[in-house]
Amino acid sequence: MSKFSLLDHELIPHHEIADEDELKSILKHYNIGREDLPKIKVSDPVVKEIGAEVGDVVKITRNSATAGEAMYYRYVID
Amino acid sequence: MTISETTVEGMIKDLPIPHNLKQVLLEDAIKVGVTKKEMEEIIERVMEEYEKSCVEPCEAVGVVSAQSIGEPGTQMTMRTFHYAGVAEINVTLGLPRLIEIVDARKNPSTPMMTVYLDEEISDDRDMATKTGWEIEATHIDHLADVTTDLANMQLVIDLNERSMSKREIDKESIIEKLEENLKVSVAPSKDIPNQIIVTPESPSYRELLQLAKKIKTVTLKGIEGIKRVVIRKEGDEYILYTEGSKLREVLEIDGVNKTRTTTNNIGEIYDVFGIEAARNAIIKEAMDTLREQGLSVDIRHIMLVADIMTCDGEIKQIGRHGISGEKASVFARAAFEVTVNHLLDAGLRGEVDSLNGVSENIIVGQPIKLGTGDVHLVARNPLES
Incomplete structure (x- = not known):
């Protein structure tokens, strides 16, 4: 089987580990803590692929049908 | 004097509006050619219009979604239909399928895969047949x-x-x-x-x-669980449709395009591709089901449902064992299904309901925290400050 990246699949939007500074400004803007964000499991195949760990925040660049491009953040949980 | 592309781009880059709106604004402004003053006015009007069309704070978006999906749902067929594209493969459609999606069933009643082939062989009938035999279970x-x-x-x-x-x-x-x-x-x-x-x-x-x-x-060749493979030519390429779904196994077969191949089994997508792909699949499947019935529901309602179903990192169903069953308030849970059990359990455990949500406040007859009900007037003493 040829190796392929999960992130290449049409259904999977781009995932990356969120930059701490950027995250701080976003949390401040919404006045929330990072555990208030939506969650993603550490066992999620894409989380494994990008190597995020519990406590990290994953930044997801969605291709939105309404907004074109939308940012979404998920907090990595056990 | 018209301003340059980079100036326009700089002006709209940091506006708090969606990406595609910026794109349209940029393209149109460049095409027409505007002066700085005109551009400023355009931006001002766009922002005004955008803010008007945003959801108001405290608006009950969930209720609006529920009604917007529920009403067209009453017009859906109760029958199982043949799939519009592939006549040979039977696929559950209509209301039963929509229920399947929001209930987050682990295994849909008619699992089906759409298998794309690698670009080099996608127009080769023989290779398509060969790959088909690799996938279809031979007994x-x-x-x-x-x-x-x-x-x-x-x-x-x-x-x-x-x-x-x-x-x-x-x-x-x-x-x-x-x-x-x-x-x-x-x-x-x-x-x-x-x-x-x-x-x-x-x-x-x-x-x-x-x-x-x-x-x-005994499966002699192919993947156990794939009952049939149908090959169809769509445009320039051959696409395989399978009855039965085994995403992980099919992806490992040579010649299968690993970036486009998909299934209608959302649970399987979650296992192989993760939560974000599952969210996309929920939206796609629900929209396709509604569209096939000739109903147009705004995608935002479906997106809200998909977001709620996936916000905990796993797929939760909308119902007693998922979203509604996890509500903090006893009254809210009792108002949904199996009322007596919830009240009884809560009584045994001595649960306290702090009446923060909507349903529980309606039950006890208080104003709810929605719309204007969530806004408090604070009078400032004019003598101070």
Whole structure:
């Protein structure tokens, strides 16, 4: 089987580990803590692929049908 | 004087509006050619319009979504239909399918995959057929006639050479597979070519009949669980549709396009591709189901449902065992389903309801925290400050 990246699949939007500074400004803007964000499991195949760990925040660049491009953040949980 | 592209870009880059809105604004402004003053006014008007069309704070978006999906849902058919594209494969559509999606069933009643081929071979009919045979599960019934020989207490398999060459499978591999799965003696016949003799361990009548039944379930080639593969040409490429779904296994087959191949089994997508892909799949499946019935529901409602279903990192159903069952308030849970059980359990545990949500406040007859009900007036003492 040829190796392929999960992130290449049409259904999977781009995932990356969120930059701490950027995250701080976003949390401040919404006045929330990072555990208030939506969650993603550490066992999620894409989380494994990008190597995020519990406590990290994953930044997801969605291709939105309404907004074109939308940012979404998920907090990595056990 | 018209301003340059970079100036326009700089002006709209940091506006708090969606990406595609910026794109349209940028393209149009450049096409028409505007002065700085005009551009400023355009931006001001766009922002005004955008803010007007945003959801108001405290608006009950969930209720609006529920009604917007529920009302067209009453017009959906209760019947299971043939799939619009592939006439040969039966797929659950209409209301039963929509219920399946929001209930987050682990296995849909009619799993189906859409398998795309690698670009190099996607226009090659022979390669498409070959890949199809790699995927479709081949059983002994497809290749041979199995007869029970009661006199000699054995199973006689007469192989059909044509179907064997069609599926690219030879006698040796059949024998090997049967031996491995049945754990009995499997040997080619001495006298007749293309015949295989299977003898049960002990020559009992019961065992022979059991063997005859069991031999039909052995998968000789392909992926177990894929009952059928249908090949269709769409545009320039051949696409395989399968009855039955095994995403992980199919992705490992050579020639399968790993970036486009998908399934209608959302649970499987979650396992293989993760939560974000599952969210996209929920939106896609729900929209397709509604569209196929000729109903147009705004995608934002479906997106809200998909977001709620996936916000905890796993797929939760909308219902007693998912979103509604996890509500903090006893009254809210009791208002949904199995009222008495919830009240009884809460009474036994001595639960406290702080009346923060909507349902519980309606039940006790208080104003709810929605819309203007969530806004408090604070009077500032004019003598201060």
